[in-house]
Amino acid sequence: xxxxxxxxxxxxxxxxxxxxxxxxxxxGIALLVAVYSLKEQTHRNFTQTGLGVDAxxxxxxxxxxxxxxxxxxxxxxxGRIKWTYYQxxxxxxLIVQAIPFAVGHSYGGFRVNAIDPRFLTEFEYLPGKRxxxxxxxxxxxxxxxxxxxxxxxxxxAKTLGLKLKDEFHPVCGVYEGDPVHETDxxxxxxxxxxxxxxxDRALYIPLETFYLLAGHPAETQKMARDVGYREISxxxxxxxRIRGGALHPGIQGLKYAINQSDRNQVVIPNEVLPRLFDxxxxxxxxxxxxxxILTILAALFLFFSLLSALRERRRDLALLRSIGATRRTVMxxxxxxxxxxxxxxxxxxxxxxxxxxxxGAHFIKAETGVDFTSGYVSSADWxxxxxxxFLGLLAGLLPGIQAYRLGVLKNLSPVS
Amino acid sequence: MKRDLSSAFLAVALMAALGLLLLGPVExxxxxxxxxxxxxxxxxxxxxxIGKELAHVEILLEGDTLEAWFLSGGHDTGLSVRIKAAxxxxxxxxxxxxxxxxxxxxxxLKLAGEKIGNCSHFTAKADWLRGARExxxxxxxxxxxxxEGLIIRYPGxxxxxxxxxxx
Numbered sequence: 001x002x003x004x005x006x007x008x009x010x011x012x013x014x015x016x017x018x019x020x021x022x023x024x025x026x027x028g029i030a031l032l033v034a035v036y037s038l039k040e041q042t043h044r045n046f047t048q049t050g051l052g053v054d055a056x057x058x059x060x061x062x063x064x065x066x067x068x069x070x071x072x073x074x075x076x077x078x079g080r081i082k083w084t085y086y087q088x089x090x091x092x093x094l095i096v097q098a099i100p101f102a103v104g105h106s107y108g109g110f111r112v113n114a115i116d117p118r119f120l121t122e123f124e125y126l127p128g129k130r131x132x133x134x135x136x137x138x139x140x141x142x143x144x145x146x147x148x149x150x151x152x153x154x155x156x157a158k159t160l161g162l163k164l165k166d167e168f169h170p171v172c173g174v175y176e177g178d179p180v181h182e183t184d185x186x187x188x189x190x191x192x193x194x195x196x197x198x199x200d201r202a203l204y205i206p207l208e209t210f211y212l213l214a215g216h217p218a219e220t221q222k223m224a225r226d227v228g229y230r231e232i233s234x235x236x237x238x239x240x241r242i243r244g245g246a247l248h249p250g251i252q253g254l255k256y257a258i259n260q261s262d263r264n265q266v267v268i269p270n271e272v273l274p275r276l277f278d279x280x281x282x283x284x285x286x287x288x289x290x291x292x293i294l295t296i297l298a299a300l301f302l303f304f305s306l307l308s309a310l311r312e313r314r315r316d317l318a319l320l321r322s323i324g325a326t327r328r329t330v331m332x333x334x335x336x337x338x339x340x341x342x343x344x345x346x347x348x349x350x351x352x353x354x355x356x357x358x359x360g361a362h363f364i365k366a367e368t369g370v371d372f373t374s375g376y377v378s379s380a381d382w383x384x385x386x387x388x389x390f391l392g393l394l395a396g397l398l399p400g401i402q403a404y405r406l407g408v409l410k411n412l413s414p415v416s
Numbered sequence: 417m418k419r420d421l422s423s424a425f426l427a428v429a430l431m432a433a434l435g436l437l438l439l440g441p442v443e444x445x446x447x448x449x450x451x452x453x454x455x456x457x458x459x460x461x462x463x464x465x466i467g468k469e470l471a472h473v474e475i476l477l478e479g480d481t482l483e484a485w486f487l488s489g490g491h492d493t494g495l496s497v498r499i500k501a502a503x504x505x506x507x508x509x510x511x512x513x514x515x516x517x518x519x520x521x522x523x524x525l526k527l528a529g530e531k532i533g534n535c536s537h538f539t540a541k542a543d544w545l546r547g548a549r550e551x552x553x554x555x556x557x558x559x560x561x562x563x564e565g566l567i568i569r570y571p572g573x574x575x576x577x578x579x580x581x582x583x
Contacts, residue, residue: 079572085527088526088527089527091526150551252458252459252460253459254527256458256459256494256525257525257526257527257528258527258528258532259494259528260495260525260528260529260536261527261528261529262529
């Protein structure tokens with residue numbers, strides 16, 4: 001009987017404990033894989049792409065709040081800035097493009113962003129990529145022109161079942177129960193092609209429309225006519241770049257100057273979001289610690305089940321030794337069982353981990369518009385198989401040594 | 417039985433050691449983050465303390481232009497402090513070369529809403545500043561309502577309490 005047949009036979013004989021060991025290891029590894037993947041993808045999505053915005057000009061307040069509101073359509077903007085101040089910033093030689101916007105409305109649970117028309121025609125959300133309404137790319141219609149027109153991001157349109165020429169009354173606020181602009185009717189003239197960014201999760205109207213909505217007080221409507229009186233929520237800024245694509249170093253001086261003003265600040269998303277991850281980084285660590293403990297417990301369970309199986313098999317192993325099997329062969333049998341269980345657990349865990357990510361990604365995208373994919377290969381994925389081999393060897397080491405030291409005569413003596 | 421127990425104990429000890437091995441780098445990284453945080457010069461220049469950490473003046477020398485920003489004291493070097501003076505005369509000493517006069521002139525940061533007489537940013541220009549590697553400048557300034565001496569040391573900075581390095 002070949003070596004591997006003996007190993008497989010032994011596994012079958014202890015199938016219950018073997019399956020349990022595989023499952024417990026798979027659960028621990030699945031959690032490790034899922035946490036690592038989500039952590040790395042979150043970091044990539046929230047810090048590396050920048051969504052085409054180098055900096056956000058906004059009011060004084062929490063920089064994180066400004067980034068979450070301006071880029072991810074979450075939270076509220078903590079105030080407003082003067083239009084004349086925005087114009088001064090736009091004139092700075094370091095600023096390549098400045099797109100003003102005003103927030104505060106919603107429809108069907110999606111934020112309505114009143115924005116400069118250049119956002120739809122000139123703004124690049126990724127290098128070389130502008131918003132499109134082309135049917136070939138999944139869009140429809142065109143950018144808004146008149147003040148009663150609107151366009152929808154792809155996810156918002158799909159969720160709300162929007163079609164071209166559909167009409168709506170914007171809600172003055174972003175919470176349930178906020179008043180509706182009953183007398184203002186806006187019509188969808190375009191649905192943007194999907195971008196895979198949070199821009200898909202909003203509706204867009206002309207900036208001027210914000211001031212002209214009939215339900216607003218007179219002081220807001222005055223802002224449509226009087227530029228000196230006008231206020232906006234903020235502006236997306238694109239900054240000059242230097243060789244290599246890095247932001248012009250002068251941005252720090254510009255940021256310093258604006259941040260010393262009474263009412264305004266400049267926030268650089270790629271500086272703010274990593275700090276968010278530092279703050280909530282402990283959540284990752286706790287989850288990883290739990291996953292690590294689960295995996296170690298699984299390895300311990302494997303160890304104890306091998307030990308228990310060894311106790312039951314002493315006679316069989318002694319018999320094998322008596323017919324010529326060497327100490328190393330007997331030790332190898334035990335170690336091989338441990339390795340097979342650990343590898344099966346590792347592979348199952350890897351698969352289960354990616355399934356978990358796929359399920360979680362669906363809910364995360366629905367809530368935040370941010371894309372996560374089950375196919376992402378994280379740094380943990382590469383470590384799973386070597387890690388499983390290591391744990392398998394570790395768990396099987398002591399039982400293997402015991403098997404190596406097994407006394408033939410002592411274990412073959414009659415039991416009576 | 418005894419052998420099984422000692423094996424079990426060894427196994428647990430090995431697993432625990434493995435866990436600690438993994439946690440070690442995590443803890444080290446955390447300590448690394450907290451180490452080395454001192455006063456930061458927001459423009460990449462050199463910090464000089466004014467008074468007993470009442471304020472700072474950050475200076476940056478590029479070519480023939482010296483820029484100075486008046487900043488808050490302590491760890492608040494990200495906050496500007498505005499002063500009323502439109503000009504700040506300085507006596508600049510170069511080691512082994514003697515003394516020169518330099519006048520820092522208010523250069524308001526418009527986007528910060530500053531004006532001459534309510535300004536945190538000053539500049540001075542002189543041909544002899546070009547290529548300067550080391551100097552000390554002395555003057556005086558009224559800052560936060562208090563008249564204080566101004567000592568600027570380049571490139572090491574001036575901090576009589578903590579020394580010239582980060583603290």
